[in-house]
Amino acid sequence: MEPHPPGRGDTALTIAGKTFGSRLILGTGGAASHAQLAEAITASGTELVTVALRRVDPNASGSVLDVIEKCGVDLLPNTAGCFTAEQAVRTARLAREAFDTDWIKLEVIGDEDTLLPDPVELLDAAETLVRDGFTVLPYTSDDPVLARRLEDAGCAAVMPLAAPIGTGLGVRNPHNLALICEHANVPVICDAGIGTASDAALAMELGCSAVLLATAVTRAADPALMAAAMRDAVNAGRAARLAGRIPKRHLAKASSTFEGMADL
Amino acid sequence: MKIEVNGEAREGITTVIDAIAAVTEARRGIAAAVNGEVVPRSEWDRPLADGDAVEVLTATQGG
Numbered sequence: 001m002e003p004h005p006p007g008r009g010d011t012a013l014t015i016a017g018k019t020f021g022s023r024l025i026l027g028t029g030g031a032a033s034h035a036q037l038a039e040a041i042t043a044s045g046t047e048l049v050t051v052a053l054r055r056v057d058p059n060a061s062g063s064v065l066d067v068i069e070k071c072g073v074d075l076l077p078n079t080a081g082c083f084t085a086e087q088a089v090r091t092a093r094l095a096r097e098a099f100d101t102d103w104i105k106l107e108v109i110g111d112e113d114t115l116l117p118d119p120v121e122l123l124d125a126a127e128t129l130v131r132d133g134f135t136v137l138p139y140t141s142d143d144p145v146l147a148r149r150l151e152d153a154g155c156a157a158v159m160p161l162a163a164p165i166g167t168g169l170g171v172r173n174p175h176n177l178a179l180i181c182e183h184a185n186v187p188v189i190c191d192a193g194i195g196t197a198s199d200a201a202l203a204m205e206l207g208c209s210a211v212l213l214a215t216a217v218t219r220a221a222d223p224a225l226m227a228a229a230m231r232d233a234v235n236a237g238r239a240a241r242l243a244g245r246i247p248k249r250h251l252a253k254a255s256s257t258f259e260g261m262a263d264l
Numbered sequence: 265m266k267i268e269v270n271g272e273a274r275e276g277i278t279t280v281i282d283a284i285a286a287v288t289e290a291r292r293g294i295a296a297a298v299n300g301e302v303v304p305r306s307e308w309d310r311p312l313a314d315g316d317a318v319e320v321l322t323a324t325q326g327g
Contacts, residue, residue: 027327037325052326053295055270055319056288065293065323080326093302094321098295165327192327214327 010242013210015187016103016135016156020047023204024234025076025189027214031223034067040217041071044227049073050105050214052080053095076137078105083118085125092129104129105159105191105212106138115165119146123153130154139191142176147184157186159212162203163193166215170199174206181207197226197233204237205245268317281308283318295321 013020026046031037041049049071051064068075077095082088085108092104108125110118117140129136135156140146142160150158160180163169170193171177181188190203191212200211211234220226267277269286277283280296280303288294296303297319303310312318 028325029327031325050327051323053321054324054326056290056294056322057324058287063290063293063323064325068323075323077323078326090297090300090302094295094297094319097302097304098293098322218325 010238013187015137020210021045022047022231022234023210023238024200024231025050025210025212026217026227027078027212028064028067028218029080029214030218032218034062034064036223037064037218038067038071039224040227041067041073042227043224043231044217045231047073048076050076050078050212051099052078053091053098075099075101076103076105077101078139079107079125080109082108083110083121084108085121085128088121088125089128089132092125092134093132096134102133103135104137106136106155117141117161119143122146123149126150126153126155137189142173142180144176144179144183147180147188151184151186155186157189157209158184159189159191161192162190162199163195165192167193168195168199168216169193170195171202171206174202177203177208178206181209194230197229200230200233201237201240204234205240207241210234265312265314267312267314270318270320277318278311279308280310280312280318283312284308284320287320288322290322293322297321 013023022045024044024046025048026044027050079088079091088108108118108121109115126136126138137157138150138155139159147158162171187209189210189212190208194200194213194216203211217223217227267274269283298316
């Protein structure tokens with residue numbers, strides 16, 4: 001991996017020309033209540049949160065939209081639950097009507113047990129949505145070739161998984177994630193599989209531009225505290241990446257000089 | 265005329281906006297599809313045909 005050029009200066013995260021002050025994107029799935037979600041959003045420092053599109057529940061009290069508006073963050077609708085390109089494209093078009101945004105987190109799932117993306121349907125949907133004028137952020141497997149194909153299709157970012165959705169297993173293939181970061185010309189957002197703060201920091205150290213996570217925060221024993229931990233982890237990982245880590249060595253290298261040692 | 269709204273058969277519904285009003289008072293953050301096709305907000309007064317299936321959707325918590 002090429003060493004990152006040293007330097008203190010950092011630039012803000014920019015996706016499709018829009019700049020964000022935070023490199024953490026928060027999924028809202030799994031929160032026990034709207035109040036708890038609001039606390040977590042605030043503690044995370046995020047400026048962008050995801051929502052799913054579902055049938056209206058006539059018995060629902062309050063809306064996640066009210067929480068998002070109150071917190072003053074932007075909304076990123078997803079196509080969660082879609083198994084075909086056709087379903088995902090329709091869902092994206094509905095989301096555009098509902099929320100007046102052409103941004104879409106594109107998810108096309110290929111397997112019920114692992115919830116891993118279906119690469120063929122995903123690329124197909126991405127191409128259609130880009131043609132349709134959407135700003136497409138695809139949730140993808142950690143395959144560098146697929147990431148390149150999605151970028152070539154005109155996606156505004158690529159969002160490779162750390163591990164399957166909701167597993168909290170952390171970055172399973174750091175090498176692939178680093179390869180994707182190394183070659184991408186659009187932001188790489190590590191999406192799914194983050195379990196705790198060190199996972200988020202590692203994703204950033206590997207070169208990701210941002211991290212998207214939901215379950216790790218919303219199902220933590222103390223969601224707001226974990227949200228704050230994730231905020232700090234993303235910042236720390238980013239700083240460490242920019243700082244340029246030392247190479248790993250096989251044997252020890254003394255940090256104290258042997259010169260001037262007393263003859264004891 | 266039989267119309268299905270979010271999977272439930274309903275009577276007395278003749279337009280898309282009727283179908284929306286049958287399940288929610290909200291208008292913001294709502295999208296509607298008839299037989300799987302998106303109906304833009306500007307066309308919500310569109311009349312429905314017997315047997316049409318309407319989906320009325322909104323935001324929910326999701327990753």
